[in-house]
Amino acid sequence: MSAEHPRVARSSLACLPCRSRHLKCDGKRPFCSRCSTSGKLCQYAKSRRGGLDRAALAARREAQLAQKSSAAPVSSLSSTNASSDTISVSCVLESPPLTVDLESLSSDAVLEASHGEEAFDIDQDWLQSSTLSPAALPSPPIDINGDALLEAYYSRFHAFHPCVLPKRDLERFSCHPEIRSRLAPVLAVIRMIGAVYTRSPDLNQLRDHLHDCLIKAKPDDPFIVQARLLYSVPLYWQGDKVSAQQQMDSAISIARQIGMFQKEFATDNGYGDPVLQESWRRTWWQLYVVDGFYAGTTKTTPFETKDIEATVELPCKESEYESGIIPPSKTLDGFDSREFAFEKNDFSSFAYLIGSVRCAALALDVVTKGLSRNSSPVIVDSADSIIEGYLLLLPEERKQVISKSGEVDELMFQAIMAINASVIGLHRPFSDLRFDPVESVSSCSTDPPSNTSSSELVNIHTVRSLQAIQSQVRLLALPVRPFCHTPFITCMISVGTLGLLSACKFLYKGRELAVARDRIRMAIGCLRAIGDIWPQTARNLQEIQTIARDVLGIGPKMTPEGVQQHGKANSPNLNHGMLDSTKPLADLTSGFTPWDTLEELEPDMCLWFNLGATDK
Structure with missing residues (x-):
């Protein structure tokens, strides 16, 4: 290799979002340049270097296991409804997907896995700290790359009712530590609709999985509004009009309760991300449009959202939404004049x-x-x-x-x-x-x-x-x-x-x-x-x-x-x-x-x- 082009070693100080996407990170604290530019939550794993040696780590682990055995066992990961303390950390680590079992993984194994220049900057202290107990650990990443049902949704349905995140941003947020578990109902309804278009034999199982996701999700989560709104569409056009109306009524009720029709909602719940904020605006207006479509189709369904004085701003162009370059939003008053x-x-x-x-x-x-x-x-x-x-x-x-x-x-x-x-x-x-x-x-x-x-x-x-x-x-x-x-x-x-x-x-x-x-x-x-x-x-x-x-x-x-x-x-x-x-x-x-x-x-x-x- 020539002197003009020296080999640049990959930094072990990269933040977790950059590592999960295999991107180059400048390692700036408290926020790297890439996360600051994209508005993402920037986090760093605690380093084990300079910490306890193997003997001290083993002693501490024995004490923690003894303390854990005397306490009530944790049956599941609350954020993901997992059945054990096993978590997938492929969105956190820089290697291919790795499963970490807190019960059986030894301190030696962690040290051996992290040996070398490209060592993982993560250790037992980070995994077992009180702030990241098994019940509070990040939920498993959602693998959506190459999903045929998701591809069918985005190619054959998304353009009709474009309120969920664009595919690229959905993939990005599927690794977000605070959002990825909340995306489960949305992903479930996306895959179910994709199954309708692909005539998948797994449609009934996908519908059952969607029901489970809706039951387990936080009832006032705005992602639930998206999921129930979209779910009402296949229900109605497959002939189950009663269930479709129930899903629509629930979506409207939640949206009103959390104030989704107000201008401030998108900013307050958008994590500083312009695409997510735009998605919230689109969700309210898609709710309004579909509510109107139901009223016009059935001639008996009340147009509930019609009389709500919405201050939420209008959606941007589709090309802007898909590109992620969101311009300043226009208002309904401006449209009316x-x-x-x-x-x-x-x-x-x-x-x-x-x-x-x-x-x-x-x-x-x-x-x-x-x-x-x-x-x-x-x-x-x-x-x-x-x-x-x-x-x-x-x-x-x-x-x-x-x-x-x-x-x-x-x-x-x-x-x-x-x-x-x-x-x-x-x-x-x-x-x-x-x-x-x-x-x-x-x-x-x-x-x-x-x-x-x-x-x-x-x-x-x-x-x-x-x-x-x-x-x-x-x-x-x-x-x-x-x-x-x-x-x-x-x-x-x-x-x-x-x-x-x-x-x-x-x-x-x-x-x-x-x-x-x-x-x-x-x-x-x-x-x-x-x-x-x-x-x-x-x-x-x-x-x-x-x-x-x-x-x-x-x-x-x-x-x-x-x-x-x-x-x-x-x-x-x-x-x-x-x-x-x-x-x-x-x-x-x-x-x-x-x-x-x-x-x-x-x-x-x-x-x-x-x-x-x-x-x-």
């Missing part, structure tokens, strides 16, 4: 999704009150102006839901789908897109207006409904395959498809009818893609198919008695009239081939890529 800003104020897609749900909440209030056609001007003057204001103030870059590289902005996709579903829900009751009684079969449909008197604004309502439907169709036709989005768009698609079916029956003729039938085909195909993962969407798809057969005159029509009897309580079966709600979920979805019925809807398929010229 963005039309008065002279300079360009670039809010994130997440912020516009929040704004979309807030607008949809007003639409939901109007629809659930069952306004009649005579109340049409009220909608135009109040709720509709808010929705139109949102759409008009949407920046051009946010309207471009797909990038030049073909990546979809999932949050803007949800925002625009939701706002258009709200427009349809607002205007269709007062339009010429009349309701067919068979629509009551759909769990996503709204009740028809009780008053059918004419309105001078009927054409406005009809045009706005059709425009919103076409906007949804353009999103569904984005050239990205496979079609994979959050299951919450199921009812958004269904609402637009029901309106399009009404247009086929009451408005369209000739070429317009053919184009609309092609759009219905595409919407059903999109529902099918989601239904391949989520059984509840598969049920909703069967509902839409049965309605379509009846409205378009394909096959036997449902009798009024059949519609009244089943209504929204059950889902229709294409072959036998109705689904048997007592059958297991697997029986309802096995052998399900939506395309068999889809081919009956329109034998002459037209390519969507030709629709642009047709619409002109």
Whole structure:
């Protein structure tokens, strides 16, 4: 080796975080430069050098063992629910993972293992000190590298509801001495959702493990809010709506109790880490968004978070969150007054999704009150102006839901789908897109207006409904395959498809009818893609198919008695009239081939890529 490039020996004074990640450490006290820059907790292991010799260490260990044998035994590691005093210290030591047994490891073994220039700077004194008793020792590190289920979650679900830590930061915090044990419920739900997408045979075991993690975790931990929020999603879309609501109610209750909706919460609970602070902000707003989605999907779930005066700041852009470079946060007040800003104020897609749900909440209030056609001007003057204001103030870059590289902005996709579903829900009751009684079969449909008197604004309502439907169709036709989005768009698609079916029956003729039938085909195909993962969407798809057969005159029509009897309580079966709600979920979805019925809807398929010229 040349003199210009002398060999640099690895320092034995490296801090524990740098050692765990095999990073170069300058050894500065009390905090090394790397930890100070990244905002991580910097800790050093006590050195054994200059301490007791082997004989003294052995004598002290004998005394400690005698004292321990006379005291009550410790049955487990409280922070990790381990079954013995054995701990893994691979996040602390610089070597490959090592298991240290406090009962059997001798002082000589510790000294021999630490022999040489690259010795571990850790000893019995550190392991057995009163401040690090077996019950208080750091929890075992969480091995998440190369986890196929975790990879599936981040590649196929995280972008839909991005509140948990980015993958890189999750790996970083899995070695944090104060946080890694608290991550157990979040990691459990991540792996369970990953198992859904990979169709893992271990799904039931993963669900049981998640339940154990939720039971053992500290009940007021903000990580529990993340875990229960995310857990409610697969529960609902796998058909267990009661349990999904329980998880959601618990998440909201904990978030309110710990003040997660307040601005100070993220800073007070973020350990000085900007990414973790951003994750807390995102958790509250994701809770708000999903709560709104449930309210819009079920039509019966109360939108509890809607009336909470949140002061928490808005989430940053997704690219900033993933990179870890978090800019100063923007406020909800700034978003609400963005039309008065002279300079360009670039809010994130997440912020516009929040704004979309807030607008949809007003639409939901109007629809659930069952306004009649005579109340049409009220909608135009109040709720509709808010929705139109949102759409008009949407920046051009946010309207471009797909990038030049073909990546979809999932949050803007949800925002625009939701706002258009709200427009349809607002205007269709007062339009010429009349309701067919068979629509009551759909769990996503709204009740028809009780008053059918004419309105001078009927054409406005009809045009706005059709425009919103076409906007949804353009999103569904984005050239990205496979079609994979959050299951919450199921009812958004269904609402637009029901309106399009009404247009086929009451408005369209000739070429317009053919184009609309092609759009219905595409919407059903999109529902099918989601239904391949989520059984509840598969049920909703069967509902839409049965309605379509009846409205378009394909096959036997449902009798009024059949519609009244089943209504929204059950889902229709294409072959036998109705689904048997007592059958297991697997029986309802096995052998399900939506395309068999889809081919009956329109034998002459037209390519969507030709629709642009047709619409002109």
